[in-house]
Amino acid sequence: MDTGAIPAPIRIDVPNNHDNANWRLQMAMLALENIHEGIYWLDIDGRILYVNPAAERELGYSAEELMRMRVSDIDPNVPQEMWGEGGEIARMLEAGGLHNMETQHRHRDGHLISVEINSGAFEYGGVQYSMAICRDITQRKQMEELLHREKAEQAALIRKLEETQNQLLQSEKLAAIGQLAAGVAHEINNPMGFIRSNLATLRGYAEDLFEVIDAYQEAEPFLPVDSAVRSRIAQARQKADLSFLTEDMGNLIAESIDGAERVRRIVQDLKNFSRIGDSEWQRVDLHEYLESAVNMVWNEIKYKVELVRDYDNLPPVECIPSRLNQVFVNLLVNAGQAIPERGSIAIRTRCRDEYVEVAIADTGKGIPADVLPKVFDPFFTTKAVGKGTGLGLSVSYGIVQNHGGEITVVSQPGHGTTFTVRLPIEPLKGRKA
Secondary structure (H helix, E strand, O other), rough: OOOOOOOOOOOOOOOOOOOOHHHHHHHHHHHHOOOOEEEEEOOOOOOEEEEEEHHHHHHOEEEHHOOOOHHHHHOOOOOOHHOOOOOOOHHHHHHOOEEEEEEEEEEOOOEEEEEEEEEEEEOOEEEEEEEEEEEEEEEHHHHHHHHHHHHHHHHHHHHHHHHHHHHHHHHHHHHHHHHHHHHHHHHHHHHHHHHHHHHHHHHHHHHHHHHHHHHHHHHHHHOOOOHHHHHHHHHHHHOOOOHHHHHHHHHHHHHHHHHHHHHHHHHHHHHHHHHOOOOOEEEEEEHHHHHHHHHHHHHHHHOOOEEEOOOOOOOOOOOOOOHHHEEEEEHHHHHOOOOOOOOOEEEEEEEEEEEEEEEEOOOOOOOOOOOOHHOOOOOOOOOOOOOOOOOOOHHHHHHHHHOEEEEEEEEEEOOEEEEEEEOOOOOOOOOOO
16 A cells, blocks of 8 residues: 655644643544545545545645545446436435445546545535545455465365366276176186187088988988888988978088187277277278277167267378267267167268368257366266266377367257367377376
8 A cells, every 4th residue: 555655744733631622623624634544534425525644645636626526537337327316326425324335446547546434424504414534455455366366276276186186096996897798708708719619610510410311311211121121211311300400500610700700809899998008100091999888888888878879981081089989988978878768879070171070969958058168177977976986088188189180069959969089190290198
C-alpha cells in the first residue's frame, strides 16, 4: 500500500479545557488529514464533498479535481444509477451501521486499484451524507491471486501425478497379465503342436484305410454268393454303417484340425498380448492386430454382436504393435458393453494421405452430450462400481498421442458411438515409447 511520505510531527496549542468544541474539531481534522487510508465524504447523489491527502495519493488526483467528480467516475463497479433518492446505495446506508465491500478505483493514469471500503451514513442539518474509508489492498489481492494460481497449479500437478501413478499401476497390471498370458500360451502351444501334427497324420492314415476298404469292396463281387467270408463282410459293413462312417470320419478329422488351428491363432494372439510391455517400434499390418484384438474379446461379445469388417488397403504403419493392440481391445470391449442386447460393431479402415484411420462403430445406447467431453478424462466412468476403472480410454488416448496420432469420438444417444483412431504412416521424430 502506497502511503506516501511520512508527515512531519504537527505542533498544536492544547487548551486547558479539552472539552472545547473547536479543539475537538481541530483534532478530528488533523486525524483525517494524516491517516493512511483514503477518506471520502459524499452526498446522497454520490458527489465527492471532501477527500483527505491519502485519497489524493491513492488516485493521483488533487482534492480540487476529486471534489468536482462523483464516485461513479472513479469506481467502475458502482454506476451512477445506484445513487440518489431510492437508489441501492441510499437504501444500504439507511439501514444504518458500517458496510464493508471490496471494489476497484480507477487511478488517474487508467490502471485499477483494488480497495476495501468501510462506509456509513450520518445526518447533519437535516441532510444525509455518507463517509467511506478506503484501504488499498492491491498488493494483497495480487498475492491472493498468486496463491490461487499456485494452488490451482499444485492441484493440477497432483492430478497429473495421480493419473501417471494409476497409469503406471495399470501398465504393471497389464505387464503381469502379459506374463501370465505368455506362460499360458507356452503351456498350450506345446501339446497343441503335437495334437495338430497327430491329427494331420491321422487324416493320412484314414485316407489309406479307406483306400484299402475300397479295394476290398471291389473284390467282394468275386467271392461265392454262399461264401461265409462274403456273409461276414456284409454283416460287418451293415453293423458299422460303412458309408456313414467313411463320410463322418473325414468331417470329424477336418473339424478337429480346424479347431486346433483356431487354438493356434488364439495362442498367437495371447503371445501378441503378452508383449504389452514391449517398447520396440515396428512397421506392421494393422489388420493383423485388429484381428488379434477381435479374437481376444470375441468370447465376451459373440453372443450379442454381429461383426462387420470394412477394410481398405493399408500400407504398413510404424508403431508399437502391442500398445495399439491394447487400444483396439479397449475400444472393442467398450463397444460390446455399450450394446445391451443385440447389435453390431463395424470396424472400418481407410488410408488418408499420410495417415491411416481405424474407426470402431457400435449400434449401442450412445453417450449423452454432457458426458461426451469427459470420456478421455482419467478415472471418469459411467459403469457401476467395480465394473471399470475409468482408465481404459484415458490410457488409449495417451498411447495414440504418443504415436503422433489422435483419437476422436462421435456419439448420438440411442444411435451408437464411433471412435476413430488416426495414425501417421511414417515414423515420428522424438517419438515416445
